[in-house]
Amino acid sequence: MTLNSRILSLLNIEIPIIVAPMYMVSNEAMIVEACLSGATGAIPAMNWPTPELMRKGIQNIKKQTDSPFGINIISHASNPKLKEQLDVCIEEKVAFIITSLGNPEMVINHCKPHGIKVFCDVVDTRFAQRLEKAGADAIIAVSKFAGGHAGNLTHEELIPALKKLVTIPIIAAGNITNPQAIEKLFALGAEGASVGTIFIATNESPVSEQYKQALVDYTSSDIVMTDKLSGTPCAVINTPYVQKIGTQQNWLERWLNKHKPLKRMLKQYAYKRGMRLLKRAAFSATYETVWCAGHSIDAIHEIIPVKQRITMLVGELKFNRL
Ligand SMILES: Cc1cc2nc3c(=O)[nH]c(=O)nc-3n(C[C@H](O)[C@H](O)[C@H](O)COP(=O)(O)O)c2cc1C
Secondary structure, three states, rough: OOEEEHHHHHHOOOOOOOOOOOOOOOOOHHHHHHHOOOOOEEEHHHOOOHHHHHHHHHHHHHOOOOOOEEEEEEOOOOOOHHHHHHHHHHHOOEEEEEEEEOOHEEEEEEEEOOOOOEEEEEEOOOHHHHHHHOOOEEEEEEOOOOOEEEOOOOOHHHHHHHHHHOOOOOOEEEEOOOHHHEEEEEEEEOOOOEOOOOOEEEEOOOHHHHHHHHHHHHOOEEEEEEEEOOOOOOOEOOOHHHHHHHHOOHHHHHHHOOOOOHHHHHHHHHHHHHHHHHHHHHHOOOOOOEEEEHHHHHHHHOOEOOHHHHHHHHHHHEEEOO
């Protein structure tokens, strides 16, 4: 089966798969392997402690592959390093940026004049036309069963609805684990896939063995949504620790959320606290196990190299540049 995709010519790659950006998971080795496989990948800028270390990381990837790769930028108020991160992306000429959380128009305006493509995450149709008008090069449609900040709609609901509103390519994200799923998504109108959870359980991924093993042991019936981490619902494994702390904001957090001036401060505070929790849980054998994962956890039976995961994902599919 041959599938047509504009993403191939947009990025000059062979396989329209993005190893999706994952906070505290995506690293340089995973992106290099994705690129060497003919696909691509993106790393959250926040995975490097400073913009200067991010620059070194980007240069390190470039030493190992000529293929294009991307950076994920959080485009809302909780990101005080936004401007510096964008400057590094422009100076280092990264191929594309994935925006998530917040209004991406500033990122688009900053990057487009430098030839950097901008792909914007959406979970529904609300901002799609505005993003296309603002100059986004593609939309990433994040569906209901995705890892991280998942949406409420299925691919079947979201992709055709977006397709009616925009002409730019749509990249599907959420619970994509095999060639049959990719074929179905292309039939709905997608031209690429952004895939996260299944790449956490790879040899190159930097997270603890406990986290990787949890991905093998738990199933999709153990995935719950929590708004404890960032205030925005996020898919995590329902470990005993998650059960203990609960998945909903407490009365104080909810009360503060209703008071506008405090809301912004709280959002920043909650976001930072949640990210610290995720960081600790990703790398160390702490009892505070908050491990992000989506429903594609069902397809994880072993820890394998990134390249092998991409081969399994794509199977016999062939892709044609449009
Ligand atoms: C552990 C983890 C961390 C994530 N961190 C981010 C992030 O920092 N920025 C972002 O835009 N998306 C993030 N995501 C979402 C992914 O980029 C992608 O949309 C999602 O993983 C796709 O769904 P899948 O996990 O079912 O493949 C994260 C997902 C996971 C599983």
